[in-house]
């Protein structure tokens with residue numbers, strides 16, 4: 338990533354990582370990501386907001402050199418996770434006069450994760466500010482967006498909000514600002530699903546606070562700067578609301594096509610009722626477990642229902658479906674209904690196991706439909722009843738969104 342101007346004397350000096358295919362060894366990042374670092378130059382002092390992932394430290398150091406700055410007074414860490422602090426030691430070696438700035442939690446976590454001594458960190462609290470000389474940086478705490486330590490900082494005179502991970506997206510680009518690209522929007526949604534949805538109530542309140550602040554730009558720690566903040570705020574307001582779409586997501590595995598027959602019947606019946614159906618095959622290619630589960634996580638931002646479709650393997654659900662269920666449980670979506678369908682050879686504990694794997698899900702459980710072996714006509718009729726019941730329940734929801 339080259340050095341890019343955000344506005345006068347505010348520069349993006351971070352790094353692109355277009356080849357990164359997975360984040361947290363969990364979430365597919367088909368468009369790579371960026372580790373944003375912003376240089377704010379005042380009349381007297383200069384601040385660097387965040388460092389970058391250690392794998393990209395040379396890009397950060399090269400960019401800092403290219404700006405021609407001779408000193409950094411403050412290295413502000415908005416969040417401790419290593420993709421934003423891992424190259425702190427390298428920055429400090431080049432600019433030994435720089436003072437690390439963070440909250441008390443960041444001070445504690447920098448010690449835990451990078452063994453940075455607490456006395457090296459200048460602690461700031463809610464509402465504190467740093468004067469750079471004609472430029473003021475004011476701090477706001479946003480714990481659990483998505484670690485206990487996150488904070489934002491507002492460049493008052495330019496009305497730019499540096500929002501840490503909040504409002505980020507995994508989208509590698511050499512353009513500083515967001516565009517109308519639908520892919521960019523989708524990566525923001527995927528990012529929200531994995532990183533922010535587990536804390537949706539807190540995220541809703543932070544979104545409200547940012548809406549009230551009315552920044553003219555939002556500069557997150559990943560992905561492009563939101564030049565029109567309404568674009569991302571509107572989406573966060575919708576994603577954190579209770580509203581769901583008339584949509585059913587069906588992660589499935591089929592070993593000998595019995596479960597596939599059931600998925601097809603279910604999808605057709607639900608479609609005939611006017612619902613949108615997304616079927617996610619978690620086993621069709623070697624990497625489909627990760628990739629399709631990643632899409633399934635994104636579906637859960639606004640799907641009204643999830644139906645796990647699984648054969649029985651050694652009495653339980655197929656392990657790929659168990660994996661998807663565990664992730665769904667961890668990210669705590671608003672999804673209203675949960676069902677299980679599938680086949681078994683001689684006996685099955687698949688439904689019970691999936692229930693045990695999803696204690697956090699508040700979704701109403703539907704009566705499961707399991708077929709012994711290849712589904713009979715009676716089994717398919719039971720699926721039709723399942724589909725009718727689910728469709729009726731969804732259509733009656735009071736808070737559907739389009």
Ligand code: FEO
Nearest residue numbers: 416418420502558
């Ligand atoms: Fe992008 Fe939570 O680090």
